[in-house]
Amino acid sequence: MVNKLIKEDTKMFLTGNEVLAYAANAAEAEFMYGYPITPQNEIMHTWCKLLPKTGAGFLQTEDEISAGFSTLGGILAGKRAFTATAGPGNVIMQDAMSMAEMMRIPFVCAVMQRGGPSTATVIYAQQETRLTCYGGNGEGFRIVYSTAGHQDLFDYMIKAFNTAWTYRFPTYVLADGYQGKMREPVNMYDPASRGITMVPTEASLLPDGEIGKDRKSMHWRNTYNMEEELMEVLDEYKVDFEALEDKIAEYEEYKADDAEILVIAHGIVARSARTAIDELREKGIKAGLFRPITLRPLARKPLKEAVNRAKQILFTESADGQMAQMILEAIYGCTTPYSTLYKMGVGVTGGDIVAKVEAMAKQPATV
Amino acid sequence: MVRTKIAIAGEGGQGVQSIAKILVEAGYEAGKHVMYIPNFGVEQRGGVSIAFCQISDEPIGEPRYSKADIVIMLSDRALDRCETYVDENTTIVYDTSVCTRAPECSGKRVIGVDANKIANEDLSARVFNIIILGVLLEATKVLDIDDVKNAMELALGKKFNAKPELRELNYKALEVGMQLIKEKAGV
Numbered sequence: 001m002v003n004k005l006i007k008e009d010t011k012m013f014l015t016g017n018e019v020l021a022y023a024a025n026a027a028e029a030e031f032m033y034g035y036p037i038t039p040q041n042e043i044m045h046t047w048c049k050l051l052p053k054t055g056a057g058f059l060q061t062e063d064e065i066s067a068g069f070s071t072l073g074g075i076l077a078g079k080r081a082f083t084a085t086a087g088p089g090n091v092i093m094q095d096a097m098s099m100a101e102m103m104r105i106p107f108v109c110a111v112m113q114r115g116g117p118s119t120a121t122v123i124y125a126q127q128e129t130r131l132t133c134y135g136g137n138g139e140g141f142r143i144v145y146s147t148a149g150h151q152d153l154f155d156y157m158i159k160a161f162n163t164a165w166t167y168r169f170p171t172y173v174l175a176d177g178y179q180g181k182m183r184e185p186v187n188m189y190d191p192a193s194r195g196i197t198m199v200p201t202e203a204s205l206l207p208d209g210e211i212g213k214d215r216k217s218m219h220w221r222n223t224y225n226m227e228e229e230l231m232e233v234l235d236e237y238k239v240d241f242e243a244l245e246d247k248i249a250e251y252e253e254y255k256a257d258d259a260e261i262l263v264i265a266h267g268i269v270a271r272s273a274r275t276a277i278d279e280l281r282e283k284g285i286k287a288g289l290f291r292p293i294t295l296r297p298l299a300r301k302p303l304k305e306a307v308n309r310a311k312q313i314l315f316t317e318s319a320d321g322q323m324a325q326m327i328l329e330a331i332y333g334c335t336t337p338y339s340t341l342y343k344m345g346v347g348v349t350g351g352d353i354v355a356k357v358e359a360m361a362k363q364p365a366t367v
Numbered sequence: 368m369v370r371t372k373i374a375i376a377g378e379g380g381q382g383v384q385s386i387a388k389i390l391v392e393a394g395y396e397a398g399k400h401v402m403y404i405p406n407f408g409v410e411q412r413g414g415v416s417i418a419f420c421q422i423s424d425e426p427i428g429e430p431r432y433s434k435a436d437i438v439i440m441l442s443d444r445a446l447d448r449c450e451t452y453v454d455e456n457t458t459i460v461y462d463t464s465v466c467t468r469a470p471e472c473s474g475k476r477v478i479g480v481d482a483n484k485i486a487n488e489d490l491s492a493r494v495f496n497i498i499i500l501g502v503l504l505e506a507t508k509v510l511d512i513d514d515v516k517n518a519m520e521l522a523l524g525k526k527f528n529a530k531p532e533l534r535e536l537n538y539k540a541l542e543v544g545m546q547l548i549k550e551k552a553g554v
Contacts, residue, residue: 013395038409122409149430178430182404183391268430275428351433 002030002056006188016179017042019150019186020110021050023157024082026191028198029108031057031081033070037089038122039177040112044084064089068096072105076220078203080161084110086177088118090128090135097170098136102222104237105204106164110157110173112180115345124177125345126267126318132174133296133326139234141241143171143248144296146266150186153179156293158191163248165199169241174295176318178268178347241297249299252291253306255281259288261357262310262336265348266292266323269316275350276357285361295323300330307331312365313338316353320344339365370423371509372432375499376449377441377465379407379416382496385522387418389500393510393518394422402427415444422509437507438474439499441483446470460502460548478506480547486540494540501544515541 006026014022020043024032034044048058057079061067067083074081085093090111100107113128115121134140143163145156157173164171191198209215224230254274256262261280263273270291280287290306292298307313313336315324320342341348341356373390377383384405394401402421408414419435421427434454440446440461450472453459457474464484470477480502486495497519504515519537520527527534 013392013401123406178404182402182430183388184402184427185395185400272429272431278428347431349431349433350429 002028002054004028004190005050005053006190008190009193010188011185012188013183013185014150015042015181015183016150016153016175017112017181018046019153019188020084020157020173020175021046022188023154024161025050025054025056026154026188027080027158027161028201029056029080029082029161030201031059031074031079033059033061033067033074033081033083034085035061035064035067035089037064037086039114039124039180040084040086040089040110042180043110043112064093065095068093069099071107071109072096072100072103075105075107076204078201078205078207080165080201082108082110082161084112086112087114087116087120087122087128090131094131094135097142098138099222100170101136101138101141101237103220104168105170106161106168107170108160108164108172109170110175113174113176121345122177123345124318124347126176126269127322127345129174129266129295129317129319129322130325132172139238140296141169141237142296143167143169143244143294144174145172145250145293146174146295147179148268148271148291149179150184154186154188158196162196162199165201167240167244167248169244174267176268245297245300248294249297250293251299251302252289252293253302254289254291256288256290256306256309258286259306259309260286260311261314261360262288262290262306262312263314263316263353263357264290264292264324264327265316266295269318269348272348272350273316273353276353279350279354280357283358285357287357292323292327295326298326298330303327304331304334307334307336310336312336312360314341314353314357314360315339316341316348316356318343318346318348337365337367339367369425370421370427371437371507372435373420373422373437373439373503373507374417374435374449374452375420375439375441375503376415376417376445377439378444379414381416381441383416383418383441386496386500386503387420389515389518389522390503390510391420391422392521393514396517397510397514399423399509400425400427402430404430415442415448417445417448437503439503440470441465441499443467458506460506462499478548478551480544480551482544482547485543485547490540490543491536494536497537497540498544498547501541501546502548503544504541505545505548512541512545
């Protein structure tokens, strides 16, 4: 058991990476495995700086392949372990993440997106959206929370541990280099003070007790001999995963009720959209926001309703339509025309969105 | 003023991010809403380094903005990179003793200061960025000098306690920077 540092409500002025380390501690995480990559390094730095006080553990592995699999090993052995990565690190960690999907291991990972493809920039992007949701050689049985600032980072990092340990699907806090590096105030708290009970950590391998007497034997499979054997298992996983939508899918709407132009954005871009919507409303343009918080699973019903209510849709993201592609599939059948504002690896400002929506108000989208 | 958007740009190693941290810390301690995003390449020294800061009386939405209220440009490359953050409402401050030319863009006003020269000749090259912080403080007037001094104490207090003359040097640099703008405003 680790020592929790946040015992009472504490307001601090921190970078997002620091917030994530504190949040993992608040969620009773016991061990972090990781390999350095900008812009997530300070999660590791902060976690390590706090070790003398928390009594938790840390291992810097030789690369992200190892960091991912070590995290799985730690979890199987009964530790509440997690990792964090970004960019090319997220790419090479996909093998371990797929294993977490296959073996239903409660893997928790913070992804601080940077520019891609490949090394690209160390700064910021939303170009790991598809990778984080659907990477690996599987079906994307993953839970992905897309955060929009420091309070989200704290709240959803805590939630990610409970979601992962409850449903046993790999769970992600999908943020970005801006959120990792930027400084803004955050209110930190002990989850218990908010009525949040942390789901207990249990060993998957070698739990206590004698086989046949105190407990059943265990067989954790990652390999199947027959095609049908595999499909039988995955069919069950699919049922489990699809049942999650009603239980855990989250979204946020901002002035979306009467919006004629509905902006759909996730993560930090959604926050720029809020600034833009206030400005547009002042100018008499009825704009609103739909922000999916869970990208996997998407809250499809409210999404469709919001899309059907609007006269036009604007997809905007710091990627070339990675989120939009997922949304378009989810709203198949809706006929509301849409336009796009994509900036690959570059932040979308409120000003960008205002200009685009004003143009749409004058010349409506036809797609 | 509801929200002040500040961009500080220079070469890696000039201390751009250090003064941005002090600035937003001062804003936070003063009870304002603050946001700071550093933007830099992979180099420790030599790349263009930009700090995007916002100090506001209300909660801040967008983390990055299209146009700044004040842009500080501390090198030729910073002049080129930062034109995009300038519109007719932007105050531009550039260092005439580092930049080899004036900014080509036109904002609300363009102010040249020779902070680097003053730092080297009268104070210490190490407090160049603190002179710039003084300039920024006087040009924006969103924060009190005492808030900034407190934030400097948080950032540099250990060094100051080991060498008290450093505290005086930094305070001096801050005042020199503020004076530079006062003189310009009087012209």
